Amino acid sequence: MTQPATTRVARRRDRRKAEIVRTATALLSEHGYQGMNLEDVAERTDIAKATLYHYFSGKDELVAAVIEAMTTEVNQRLEQELGRVRDRSHLEQIRTLMREQIRILTDTAPEVAPLFSWPTTWPDSFQDTIKDSRRRHDAIFRRVVEAGLAAGEFDCPDADVALQCLHGVLNQSSLWIRPSLPPERKAQLWDAVVDTASRMLSLRAASAG
Known part of the structure; x- marks a missing residue:
C-alpha cells in the first residue's frame, strides 16, 4: 500500500508544481522578471506564499524552471x-x-x-x-x-x-x-x-x- 500512496503524493506534487510554473510563466510574460513576485504567484495559484517554498527555494529557482x-x-x-x-x-x-x-x-x-x-x-x-x-x-x-x-x-x-x-x-x-x-x-x-x-x-x- 505504501508505494501506490507515495506515487499519488508524487503525482499531486508534480501537478501543483506544474501549476505554479504555469502561473509564474503568465506573470513573467505580463510583467517581466522585475515585475514578477512570489506573492502574486501564490495569490493566483491560491496557495500560501510559504507553501511555494516547498516546491522552489525562491524566485530565481522558479524563474529558471519557467525558462x-x-x-x-x-x-x-x-x-x-x-x-x-x-x-x-x-x-x-x-x-x-x-x-x-x-x-x-x-x-x-x-x-x-x-x-x-x-x-x-x-x-x-x-x-x-x-x-x-x-x-x-x-x-x-x-x-x-x-x-x-x-x-x-x-x-x-x-x-x-x-x-x-x-x-x-x-x-x-x-x-x-x-x-x-x-x-x-x-x-x-x-x-x-x-x-x-x-x-x-x-x-x-x-x-x-
Whole structure:
C-alpha cells in the first residue's frame, strides 16, 4: 500500500508544481522578471506564499524552471513537426519549422514572445540560462539549414547570418500578427511570412513559395 500512496503524493506534487510554473510563466510574460513576485504567484495559484517554498527555494529557482519548461515545450513541438516532414526536402523542413514557430508565438503560446523573442532585461545571473535556451532552439533550425547547404539545396552565403535574420523575422511577426486576429487571416499572414523568410536561404525558394 505504501508505494501506490507515495506515487499519488508524487503525482499531486508534480501537478501543483506544474501549476505554479504555469502561473509564474503568465506573470513573467505580463510583467517581466522585475515585475514578477512570489506573492502574486501564490495569490493566483491560491496557495500560501510559504507553501511555494516547498516546491522552489525562491524566485530565481522558479524563474529558471519557467525558462526550462518553455524551452523544452517549444523545442519538442518543433521537433514533432519536423518529424512529420523529415523525408521531404530541406526547404519544406525549414518552412515547417518556421510556420510552427510563428504559430507558437502568435497563436498557441503567445507568452513565449515577451520572454524570448523581444529584447528583455534579464539579471546577469540569468544571461547564461537564456543563452543556452536560445542555443538549443537555434540548433533545431541550424541542423536543417546546414543539411540543406551540404545537399546544395540552399545557397545562402553565410548560414549564421541567414539564421540570425530568420529568427529576427519570426520574432518580429509576434508584434503584428495578433492572437485576436481571425484564424483565416492569421493563416494567410503565417504563409506570407514563411514565403518571404524562405527566400533568405535560397533563390529557389522564391519559385517554390
